[in-house]
Amino acid sequence: MELLSHLSNILPLRMHILIAVSGGLDSMVLLEILKYTKLYISVVHANFQLRYSDSKEDECFIKDFCKHQKIPFYNKKFKTKTYSIEKKKSIQMAARSLRYGWFFRILKDIDASYIVLGHHLDDTIETFFMNLFRSSNLKGLVSIPEISKFLLRPLLPFTKTKILQFANINNIWWREDISNQDFKYLRNTIRNDLITNYYDRNSKTLFFLRRDYILIQQSISIIFKIITIIFVNYTFYWELNTSKLKKIKPLNGYLYRLFSPYGFCNLLDIERFLHTSTGKHIYSKRYRLLHYRRRLVFNYQQERHKRYPFKFHLEVNDFMDHKALISIDFSIISWPISLRNWKKGDLFFTSLRKKKISKLLKEYKLSIFEKEEIFILMNADKKIICTINMVINFLFKITLKTNMILNIF
Template structure:
């Protein structure tokens, strides 16, 4: 096993030999073997152990074991204790998901603060098969059948080509000690049920199960490369950027593709959507209909779908002092200057009677019930009615910003000024506000 891992380091994982590495160690068989192998190969490693406080004294004993192992191998070790159950309740997620989130958040902090280049985990071939079967039973696309990647950003899994049997044989041959996690025995978790009840039967039916599974994943990954190449060809025809947070997907171009739903899934799968039938239905839905994930929203807007990142800035207010000349905002910079006359007219520029505004001015998002007096019209108008008349999409409305004096709207920024603050023949001081 040591020779095989050495060969992998020389051929596929050579970048590890000169890197500062952090091993995620539980104290169990797999991570203990990984640690010993890395030490024998002379890699620059330190250990990181998470105490999730889920098994009482057993969790504390795991921590003590890792501390002793680090001392025996003369390795630096980091220990972090988590209130996992409380975190799971607060975030309304499962214990397993909570542990995963906490673990990788802490690893990310360690790598950033202490400049570790890669995190090593001890996932192996049996873990890979279990993950494949879990995804298969839950329903998944091609990505879910590809298993665990050997390299995923800065997370590397050097043992992925070895079986659990390989690892156990190595540990016994070298008289290694490790900790057994009692929760791994329980079959109330799907992974354990597959490990103890399902996979042994599959191996009995076909002793070459893991080898054949590795071939299947190789073929699936090759298919994935073909899919990725085709999607790369399609993207420039279908997707156009609108701003840093928003993209437009051309519906007619999508429908002209051979399998529109399949393409739409591949284009949007990385944005957190789960209700795929609702996503597909947007192709023929009325304008204004939308589907939302935890991070993005997809809106039907006449001939396109607008994909936007959800921004948490509804209550964000920017204050402008009378002395300010340049004000940076989420949508650009406002240049504010006293001028003697009106020299240019453009939607990105307004001229206002300075004596009619009261500083500090504010910039904010629009709110339900907002009313203004559109320049060039008589009387007032609800902002919601203005948006409707101007055919604003839902996204346009959410991204509308207002320049205000006290509670009065001075400018729907970049669109329409308010009549109450316009320059007249009686104006003594002209204030120019320009959006860049």
Template sequence: MKMQEKFIKFITDNRLAENGDEILLGVSGGVDSMVMAHLFITSGFNTGIAHCNFRLRGADSDADEDLVREFASAYNVPFHFSRFDTEDYAIEKGITIQMAARDLRYSWFEKTMEEYGYNLLALAHNKSDRTETILLNLTRGTGITGMAAMKPRSDYRIRPVIFASRDEILEYARQYGVPWREDKSNQSLKYTRNKIRHKIVPLLREINPSFDDTMWENAGRFSEYEQIISQYMAGVREKSVKQINNDIHIDIRALVSFSPLKSILFEIFTPFGISPSGLDEVGALLSSESGKKIITRTHIIYRDRKELIITPGSPAEFPAKVINKPEDLNKTGLTVKAEIREISHPFKPPASRLHITLDAELVKFPVIIRRWKHGDRFIPLGMNNFRKLSDYFTDRKFSVPQKEKALIMESDGNIIAILGERIDNRYRVTSETRKILEIILKEPFLISGS
């Protein structure tokens, strides 16, 4: 069977594309993507070509761009391109050049698809790429998901030449005169993938001459195993995991009733920055006291009573802000609006806890916005006696992360309000109030959900 026949059959069998689809082709100028583009165009699909110039290889990067542009022009195919300051982006984000290029590429692809009406993105990964990726993921401990990597289709991303080996693609390029350029960095052994490609895979092919076919079959089975695990984990999550706003709450008793527990912890927690070696730490958190936490690069995992709570971000320091006059509240980044205005009676304070109204004559500037601390106390709205904030939070069943995020506003040594939660009764609006300090907070400062 000819390559083009295999190509069309693979697309049909795997339902990668059909008549009416608008397909954006990611084309670097290398042999894989140039052959993929040639196959799509000569097969009659509706396509456009997208090229990223990462400016990492000087004149070679520009030559790649020129080649792809000329190819698109020769076949009268829409050509989209973008040039990136990849090294600057990597430094700014604190990530590797490879990660930066990936982020920039896919972000731009998605914008281009939306702008020009493409519904599919074609990527030119081949069978050899899939083998290398599986081996690379094996060294990284990515679990069954990594073993099932590079599926023919992942949502709107399709890989229509993943059935073909690198040798088959090279042969097609030579046979049909498809132009392409070699990225010299593909030969450099400073990259882990290239070490696998040039050192590890050849040895495995010596052991098993059909190694690539074997890995292809393994990947298919791994994909099926992944579906089995996914179905099982759906049941685990249904009984033990719930999302409240941006936080994930995990019922510990329900979670530990499932087995094998360590593998379940892997499936639940690795997306939140826990490495395989950190699973024992998560296991210890299951039996620790309330208040203990694990901090990852992207999330914080708290033990809170009978739950684990996963919350985005890291414990951010919040330096106290001194607000000298009312209008300066609008410079804090915490408010939608803050102003002093006159009112008439009867006046009904808004129900939203994001909308604070205080008797302006009682609020003495400067005021301070800060994190709460142990020993802080106030008189909650509607009450007559002081309550320690720690006791108030306990009574209100605040979680550990909610406590950590709580901000208070202080005036002349007195707490005016817990922002997004409750004001002090002494500063409430009464029938005697003529002017109010009105503060509308941004959504993130609503700290209680009840």
């Protein structure tokens, strides 16, 4: 059978996997298929307690199935509404955060290789339209990957219709989630209105929609790889190759898709920005776009005065502690001392000569981003004591006449 054949091709034998099962059609078909493989399987279920008795019945349904089949079962109840309010997240985003956080903990505890999910082709199309309507970036439009670091989605090539046919032929039981009919969720609107209505009118329409979706996915994925130098999702840091970006046609269309989700909507200004000199930057409400050495760099705007990279622990001793971050002559310090980012015009002494901090950083060949993370320690009289982890002002250095030493950890 096609589903079984595909699963055997992408899943190595005798691997330990953790199957996320909601009790719905997709996950129950996935579980039914995988239990006949030579894989060692465990099941995990998240009860979000959003549908009252239905949520409890889903849990019992899966628990009884796993007990009968002698499959290890892990379950947890979540106070999803409370968490949603506390974290100021939508119910769906709160459930997602709770679900994946717990799934990954179980994955680690039982030493499994993958969390296996029941997403299928229709899910990817729905996600694509959701991201499109929300003006997502190119990365968002690439949608759901079949295999990522610890997540596996073996049903992605198959439609909901094919999965349903498999379930009916093999007498697989599942539970219906009534919340899938709730139009307050964008996904349900796309699924039940946009896609289903097209399918009801003309089955060929959905076929072409899926085919075009796959082609768009391939195109976007290729473009993203071509222009991306570095992409770090969790801190949001994205470097793009300016030369390769300029060659993409039509440029305006891709510039809009790239930049508008981050608040940069004036295409003329952005196109001009591609030709500016290195070091230039522009800002939106939350993001910064920097032109740096033939690269465009996206990152969050940094509230640097509120975000210090460390906490100090101070000790006054008659010796220099080799574990200290900084050791200085205590008798010269005037209190209070303070910490801030360096700025242009800052001066300090190296031996008996003044030197600009900017020149020092240039000598160290720091990038523009590394320079942003340089902090200086200030004396009460506004003299610079040191640059953290780099150089101590000559005036505050320990000498043979030093009696007491301030060790800063």
